[in-house]
Amino acid sequence: MSAPDAPARRPRVGATCWAIGDGWIPPYGTGEDPTLASHESLCLLNAGPDDARVEIRLYFADRPPAGPYVVVVPGERVRHVTLNDLDDPEPVPRGTDYSAVVLASAPVVVQHTRLDSRQAANALFSTIAHPVDTFREELR
Amino acid sequence: MSAPDAPARRPRVGATCWAIGDGWIPPYGTGEDPTLASHESLCLLNAGPDDARVEIRLYFADRPPAGPYVVVVPGERVRHVTLNDLDDPEPVPRGTDYSAVVLASAPVVVQHTRLDSRQAANALFSTIAHPVDTFREELR
Amino acid sequence: MSAPDAPARRPRVGATCWAIGDGWIPPYGTGEDPTLASHESLCLLNAGPDDARVEIRLYFADRPPAGPYVVVVPGERVRHVTLNDLDDPEPVPRGTDYSAVVLASAPVVVQHTRLDSRQAANALFSTIAHPVDTFREELR
Amino acid sequence: MSAPDAPARRPRVGATCWAIGDGWIPPYGTGEDPTLASHESLCLLNAGPDDARVEIRLYFADRPPAGPYVVVVPGERVRHVTLNDLDDPEPVPRGTDYSAVVLASAPVVVQHTRLDSRQAANALFSTIAHPVDTFREELR
Numbered sequence: 307m308s309a310p311d312a313p314a315r316r317p318r319v320g321a322t323c324w325a326i327g328d329g330w331i332p333p334y335g336t337g338e339d340p341t342l343a344s345h346e347s348l349c350l351l352n353a354g355p356d357d358a359r360v361e362i363r364l365y366f367a368d369r370p371p372a373g374p375y376v377v378v379v380p381g382e383r384v385r386h387v388t389l390n391d392l393d394d395p396e397p398v399p400r401g402t403d404y405s406a407v408v409l410a411s412a413p414v415v416v417q418h419t420r421l422d423s424r425q426a427a428n429a430l431f432s433t434i435a436h437p438v439d440t441f442r443e444e445l446r
Numbered sequence: 447m448s449a450p451d452a453p454a455r456r457p458r459v460g461a462t463c464w465a466i467g468d469g470w471i472p473p474y475g476t477g478e479d480p481t482l483a484s485h486e487s488l489c490l491l492n493a494g495p496d497d498a499r500v501e502i503r504l505y506f507a508d509r510p511p512a513g514p515y516v517v518v519v520p521g522e523r524v525r526h527v528t529l530n531d532l533d534d535p536e537p538v539p540r541g542t543d544y545s546a547v548v549l550a551s552a553p554v555v556v557q558h559t560r561l562d563s564r565q566a567a568n569a570l571f572s573t574i575a576h577p578v579d580t581f582r583e584e585l586r
Numbered sequence: 587m588s589a590p591d592a593p594a595r596r597p598r599v600g601a602t603c604w605a606i607g608d609g610w611i612p613p614y615g616t617g618e619d620p621t622l623a624s625h626e627s628l629c630l631l632n633a634g635p636d637d638a639r640v641e642i643r644l645y646f647a648d649r650p651p652a653g654p655y656v657v658v659v660p661g662e663r664v665r666h667v668t669l670n671d672l673d674d675p676e677p678v679p680r681g682t683d684y685s686a687v688v689l690a691s692a693p694v695v696v697q698h699t700r701l702d703s704r705q706a707a708n709a710l711f712s713t714i715a716h717p718v719d720t721f722r723e724e725l726r
Numbered sequence: 727m728s729a730p731d732a733p734a735r736r737p738r739v740g741a742t743c744w745a746i747g748d749g750w751i752p753p754y755g756t757g758e759d760p761t762l763a764s765h766e767s768l769c770l771l772n773a774g775p776d777d778a779r780v781e782i783r784l785y786f787a788d789r790p791p792a793g794p795y796v797v798v799v800p801g802e803r804v805r806h807v808t809l810n811d812l813d814d815p816e817p818v819p820r821g822t823d824y825s826a827v828v829l830a831s832a833p834v835v836v837q838h839t840r841l842d843s844r845q846a847a848n849a850l851f852s853t854i855a856h857p858v859d860t861f862r863e864e865l866r
Contacts, residue, residue: 327557417747
């Protein structure tokens with residue numbers, strides 16, 4: 307069986323700007339397993355060959371945006387960014403409505419996940435973020 | 447480390463019309479924490495510089511649409527709209543199938559979330575809404 | 587405050603072909619509330635003025651497709667189709683992997699939801715389906 | 727009532743490259759029903775007439791990509807691939823951050839689902855994957 311096409315060594319997978327709307331880190335959780343602590347994550351895939359510098363900006367209801375939070379995702383690697391852990395330039399407030407825009411120097415894929423363990427059994431959601439793929443072109 | 451491009455102060459992030467299909471506010475809930483009450487939300491991000499006037503229209507199985515419900519999202523701010531709280535021009539019925547169309551005067555991002563706490567441990571879902579990005583062009 | 591543009595009475599919201607991949611109706615459930623029975627739904631919004639005839643085709647791992655299941659969604663109305671309830675031309679098997687293609691005679695929006703109440707507290711997922719928006723054009 | 731257009735025997739439904747960001751197989755689970763074991767799946771629909779050879783590549787935080795994992799989805803059939811079960815060329819590690827790129831020789835639809843049964847009541851998420859639909863064209 308042959309591959310569906312010549313080896314795809316340098317695919318451009320994703321977009322350079324993404325956004326999510328429903329950011330809200332549950333303010334508490336239950337359970338002893340640390341991976342069951344309430345949290346939100348932005349899961350970043352860089353399937354291309356070059357490092358991607360990723361800037362995350364957070365937007366709120368009643369104050370100016372925070373950030374950028376800077377993450378480098380090496381080529382052909384992933385970074386599942388736990389928003390609870392970000393603290394530069396400032397921590398992400400808990401129990402607070404926010405949204406996020408992700409800007410990358412190379413195409414990435416972004417998926418947004420929340421684990422809410424405030425009650426005895428955790429709840430999960432996840433969605434591919436909204437790709438704002440015409441971003442760069444509009445700026446130039 | 448330099449930014450991936452010149453500072454992006456005025457990105458156009460999102461679309462001016464969005465839709466969701468599965469609206470249904472659970473008619474009851476459990477738990478003392480008010481943020482654990484059963485609810486649905488439309489989480490709106492306006493990452494642009496100008497205020498966005500947002501109109502939400504609700505569609506039902508057996509009656510004409512309701513609305514518009516009007517929300518203003520200031521530039522660089524978010525509004526996580528809890529559908530349970532809307533009451534102008536009329537409350538959103540509980541335990542009733544509906545869908546929604548969101549029309550905005552500037553690009554926004556819309557994410558649709560449900561928290562269902564009818565049972566002892568809550569359940570969550572969330573999805574980026576469907577961007578109807580050719581809306582304006584078709585109307586002109 | 588004026589509307590963001592002239593009253594949009596006839597927006598074309600959605601697409602005429604949609605698809606979902608992860609169909610699987612949990613074979614049992616718990617709880618006395620019938621809305622908490624395990625189920626899957628395809629939630630259809632027809633925001634346009636004309637009735638939409640919607641055909642749902644189901645695909646399986648080991649047999650030819652089933653359907654079409656036909657649903658009419660009147661203009662400016664919704665139909666949240668519970669897949670458990672479909673029986674013409676045949677019931678949808680429980681505990682069986684399937685996928686679905688939705689073909690509509692007018693633009694609709696499709697959201698796919700599962701409620702799994704096999705355990706003491708239900709679990710939920712929902713996602714906007716995949717819009718196959720170039721479908722009609724390719725066929726002509 | 728007539729069909730909305732001539733019988734659509736050969737629709738092109740989907741894309742030939744898809745990606746997901748938040749791969750993470752929960753390392754344990756509860757419950758006696760094997761379908762309630764913690765797992766992740768990539769649900770593949772091939773609605774076209776021809777077999778699709780599908781290659782899944784997995785990306786990690788700290789090591790080179792794994793794969794391709796090869797799955798053949800016959801025409802008009804589905805394959806709900808449980809990532810826990812993949813073992814050629816190597817098993818998928820549990821409790822480990824990963825992402826995936828799916829490359830197909832014919833258009834498919836991909837939906838990504840996680841069932842997490844580490845606690846007494848399972849949690850679920852599902853999202854349509856990100857369609858990288860310009861992939862082929864860029865390579866040629």
